[in-house]
Amino acid sequence: QIQLVQSGPELKKPGESVKISCKASGYTFTDYAMHWVKQAPGKGLKWMGWINTYTGKPTYADDFKGRFVFSLEASASTANLQISNLKNEDTATYFCARGEGIKAFAYWGQGTLVTVSS
Amino acid sequence: DVVLTQTPVSLLISLGGQASISCRSSQSLVHSNGNTYLHWYLQKPGQSPQLLIYQVSNRFSGIPDRFSGSGSGTDFTLKISRVEPEDLGVYYCLQRTHNPPTFGAGTKLELK
Numbered sequence: 432q433i434q435l436v437q438s439g440p441e442l443k444k445p446g447e448s449v450k451i452s453c454k455a456s457g458y459t460f461t462d463y464a465m466h467w468v469k470q471a472p473g474k475g476l477k478w479m480g481w482i483n484t485y486t487g488k489p490t491y492a493d494d495f496k497g498r499f500v501f502s503l504e505a506s507a508s509t510a511n512l513q514i515s516n517l518k519n520e521d522t523a524t525y526f527c528a529r530g531e532g533i534k535a536f537a538y539w540g541q542g543t544l545v546t547v548s549s
Numbered sequence: 550d551v552v553l554t555q556t557p558v559s560l561l562i563s564l565g566g567q568a569s570i571s572c573r574s575s576q577s578l579v580h581s582n583g584n585t586y587l588h589w590y591l592q593k594p595g596q597s598p599q600l601l602i603y604q605v606s607n608r609f610s611g612i613p614d615r616f617s618g619s620g621s622g623t624d625f626t627l628k629i630s631r632v633e634p635e636d637l638g639v640y641y642c643l644q645r646t647h648n649p650p651t652f653g654a655g656t657k658l659e660l661k
Binding site: 466475476477478492493526533534535536537539540541542 | 580586588592596597598599600603604609641643645646649650651652653654655
């Protein structure tokens, strides 16, 4: 069955970096895009961007340009999200979600909570 | 960016009752290919969003027929009949017709 399994929770200080992974199984990794979605505590969902898992090309939403990097370890069917120079407002749960063209995100990871606190 | 306005913000429903959630878009969600990419999700506490309805009115695999979606253009509705305890959580609409994808702010379904 199709699964996206994300790495565990992270506690970081402001200014540090964090890397979250999303390991896919149950399908051919390079046939589907991987999207990232942010959810701040008690808030709604915000699309961050996506990465083409075939070419490796990332696309970032305007609010996520600069400190956010999407990458792949295609041989391991894994997509990564790295956030540098962490700020308090980066405290959130980050979800990966499989994309198929412009259709709905049908499969999601379980989410990774990143807490930024001094 | 397309703004999706969900109403109500919260909904108090008795078990076995019916719930209706509206999602209004700031622009038409009809794609140039004729399809409408408006989808509905339920996020239960502590879980990731789960797809309920895709492209306005199609139930995703395993979703019971108590859930139905309707609408067109800029105005969409999710109806939940015979509400059960496992239906509680926050419902979101998502549009993928226009870039970037955007979500509604959510509607929290609670028990009366």
